[in-house]
Amino acid sequence: MREITGLYTKKDVKVAIIASRFNSLITNQLISGAQDALVRHGVSDEDITLIWVPGAFEIPAIAKKIVASGAYNGVVTLGAVIRGETAHYDLVINETAKGIGQVALESDIPVVFGVVTTDTLEQAQQRAGAKAGNKGGEVATALLEMMSLADQI
Numbered sequence: 001m002r003e004i005t006g007l008y009t010k011k012d013v014k015v016a017i018i019a020s021r022f023n024s025l026i027t028n029q030l031i032s033g034a035q036d037a038l039v040r041h042g043v044s045d046e047d048i049t050l051i052w053v054p055g056a057f058e059i060p061a062i063a064k065k066i067v068a069s070g071a072y073n074g075v076v077t078l079g080a081v082i083r084g085e086t087a088h089y090d091l092v093i094n095e096t097a098k099g100i101g102q103v104a105l106e107s108d109i110p111v112v113f114g115v116v117t118t119d120t121l122e123q124a125q126q127r128a129g130a131k132a133g134n135k136g137g138e139v140a141t142a143l144l145e146m147m148s149l150a151d152q153i
């Protein structure tokens, strides 16, 4: 049996990180995690571009433009949507996930999903570098694996 797995080391690749300013206390931590993982796996820091959007809802539209620009080899999307008192949370996460998923499916380059969706700020903090790891680092590693797979298939 021949197995195809993603090699984690990638050089000479340009990565766009799209991050939302909303809940920036969390998204700044996710960015650090993603940047750290990319650099540790061989991506040059100057080949990483950070693009800020107002909130998670705006991520898909910018991701679509980034992919269309042809200037990047992969896109990391980062955000933090924390439940409030109304149904707003569900609307924001549904549209964000659907939109990023659609861009990913239509894209020739990998687009990964790093939007943390939690009931509380504490849960978000735990997933942004505290006891539940750093979702930014996890999805950046997934991006590298997907890039490597795409090269082999």
Ligand SMILES: Nc1c(NC[C@H](O)[C@H](O)[C@H](O)CO)[nH]c(=O)[nH]c1=O
Residues within 6 Å of the ligand: 020, 022, 023, 054, 055, 056, 057, 058, 079, 080, 081, 082, 083, 088, 092
């Ligand atoms: N409540 C959260 C939002 N809401 C803002 C929207 O994402 C959007 O920017 C606004 O509706 C304008 O279109 N965004 C987050 O990223 N996180 C939230 O918890």
Ligand SMILES: CC(=O)[C@@H](O)COP(=O)(O)O
Residues within 6 Å of the ligand: 081, 082, 083, 084, 085, 086, 087, 088, 089, 092
């Ligand atoms: C996740 C959200 O959209 C949230 O910030 C909105 O809070 P609320 O439902 O209390 O208006």
